[in-house]
Amino acid sequence: MKTDGETIHVAGAGPAGLAAAITLARAGRRVVVHEARPTVGARFRRDFQGIENWSGREDALESLRALGIETRFDYLPGTRGWAYDAWGVRYPIRTRRPLFYLIERGPGPGTLDSALLAQARALGIEVQFNTRMAPAAPVGIDATGPRLAQAVAVGYHFETELPDGFHVICDDGLAPKGYAYLLVWNGRGTLKTCLFEDFGRANLYVARTVEAFERLVGLRMRNPRRHGGIGQFGLPPVNRAGGRLLAGERAGFQDFLWGFGIRYAILSGVLAARSLLDGIDYVKESHAAFMGPMRAALVNRQLYAVLGNRGYRWALRRVASSRNLCESLRRRYRPSALTWLMWPWARWRAGCGLGPAAGESGASRRGTG
Ligand SMILES: Cc1cc2nc3c(=O)[nH]c(=O)nc-3n(C[C@H](O)[C@H](O)[C@H](O)COP(=O)(O)OP(=O)(O)OC[C@H]3O[C@@H](n4cnc5c(N)ncnc54)[C@H](O)[C@@H]3O)c2cc1C
Numbered sequence: 001m002k003t004d005g006e007t008i009h010v011a012g013a014g015p016a017g018l019a020a021a022i023t024l025a026r027a028g029r030r031v032v033v034h035e036a037r038p039t040v041g042a043r044f045r046r047d048f049q050g051i052e053n054w055s056g057r058e059d060a061l062e063s064l065r066a067l068g069i070e071t072r073f074d075y076l077p078g079t080r081g082w083a084y085d086a087w088g089v090r091y092p093i094r095t096r097r098p099l100f101y102l103i104e105r106g107p108g109p110g111t112l113d114s115a116l117l118a119q120a121r122a123l124g125i126e127v128q129f130n131t132r133m134a135p136a137a138p139v140g141i142d143a144t145g146p147r148l149a150q151a152v153a154v155g156y157h158f159e160t161e162l163p164d165g166f167h168v169i170c171d172d173g174l175a176p177k178g179y180a181y182l183l184v185w186n187g188r189g190t191l192k193t194c195l196f197e198d199f200g201r202a203n204l205y206v207a208r209t210v211e212a213f214e215r216l217v218g219l220r221m222r223n224p225r226r227h228g229g230i231g232q233f234g235l236p237p238v239n240r241a242g243g244r245l246l247a248g249e250r251a252g253f254q255d256f257l258w259g260f261g262i263r264y265a266i267l268s269g270v271l272a273a274r275s276l277l278d279g280i281d282y283v284k285e286s287h288a289a290f291m292g293p294m295r296a297a298l299v300n301r302q303l304y305a306v307l308g309n310r311g312y313r314w315a316l317r318r319v320a321s322s323r324n325l326c327e328s329l330r331r332r333y334r335p336s337a338l339t340w341l342m343w344p345w346a347r348w349r350a351g352c353g354l355g356p357a358a359g360e361s362g363a364s365r366r367g368t369g
C-alpha cells in the first residue's frame with residue numbers, strides 16, 4: 001500500500017503508534033495521532049518495564065536508534081539480579097551485557113512514553129488526546145494495544161528501601177506457567193505476578209507473591225498502589241482489518257515466552273509506516289521479521305508450561321551457570337528443527353489463546369487493562 005500527500009491518521013499513542021508516526025513524519029508526511037486516554041502511557045502509570053536485550057545480537061538501544069527512534073529516556077542496565085525456585089533457593093544472575101534496560105512507563109519525565117511523545121512533537125506530529133477512534137474512522141495505522149487477556153500481569157507499585165536490582169521467582173504456586181518479578185530502581189519498586197493461566201485467582205497469586213518477596217528479599221512496600229494489565233498474543237498475527245494496518249499488540253505481536261512486547265511494538269509500527277511510505281508488503285515484511293522468533297518462542301512457552309516447579313528448578317540451575325545468558329536466551333527465539341517438529345503440538349496446546357485479534361472474531365477473555 002502506498003499513499004502520497006494526504007494526512008495519515010494513527011490510532012493509539014503507545015510505542016507502536018508513536019514509532020509508526022515518527023517514521024512517517026521523518027519521511028515528511030503529515031501525521032495525526034489519536035489517543036483515547038488523556039496522556040501517553042496512561043495504562044502503565046509509573047510501571048517499571050524492561051526493554052529486552054537478548055533477542056538480537058545488536059544492542060537493543062542501538063537497534064532502536066537504527067530504526068530512527070531516539071533513546072532519550074532514563075534507563076538502568078539490568079546486569080545484576082537473582083532468581084528463585086519454588087523451594088526458595090536463590091540463583092545469582094550476573095551478566096556483562098545488560099539482559100534488559102529497565103525503563104519507566106507512563107506520562108512522567110524520563111519515561112519511554114514521554115521520550116517518544118517528545119520526539120513525535122519535535123517532528124511536528126499532532127497528538128490528540130481523549131479521542132477514541134471508532135472502528136469505521138479513516139485510520140491508516142491502528143496501534144490501539146491489546147484487546148484480549150492472553151496473559152495477565154498484576155501487582156503493585158510502591159516505595160522501598162531495597163537496593164536497585166531485579167528478582168524473579170519461577171513457581172506455579174505464585175505465577176502459574178509464568179513468573180513473578182520484583183524490579184527496584186532509585187527507591188521505587190514494581191512487583192508483579194505474570195500469569196499465563198488461572199486469571200480468576202489473580203488476587204491469591206498477588207498475595208502469595210508479596211509474601212514470597214517479603215520472605216526472600218526482606219521487601220517492605222511503602223505506599224503500595226495496585227496495578228495490572230493484559231497482554232495479547234496472536235499467531236499468525238492479524239496485520240490488517242477494515243483497510244487499516246494493525247501494529248503492536250493490536251496485531252498480536254508479542255513475545256510469547258515472557259511478554260516483553262515493547263520491541264515488537266516499535267518494530268511493527270516502523271514496518272507498518274514503511275509500507276505506507278514505500279509500498280512494501282507489510283504482511284510479508286512483518287511475518288519475515290516476527291514469525292520465526294514468535295514460533296520458536298511459542299514452542300518454548302509450551303515446553304516451559306509443562307515443566308512444572310521441578311523443571312523450572314532445573315532450568316534456573318542452567319541459567320545461573322550459563323557463561324553467556326543473553327546468547328542462551330537468544331537461542332529460545334531461534335527457529336530450529338525442534339520448532340518445526342513440535343509446532344503442531346505447541347499450537348494445539350496453546351489452543352484458543354491463538355485466535356485472531358479482537359474485532360476479527362468474537363472476543364473471549366476480554367481484558368480491561
Ligand atoms: C503489567 C505489564 C508489564 C509489562 N512489562 C513489559 C516489559 O517489562 N517489557 C516489555 O517489553 N513489555 C512489557 N509489557 C508489554 C508492553 O507493555 C506492550 O507489549 C507494549 O506496550 C505494546 O505497545 P502497543 O503500542 O502495541 O500498545 P499500548 O502500549 O497498549 O498502546 C496502545 C495505546 O492505544 C490507546 N488506545 C486504545 N484504544 C484506543 C482507541 N480506540 N482510539 C485511540 N487510542 C486508543 C491506549 O490508550 C494506549 O495508549 C508489559 C505489559 C504489562 C501489561
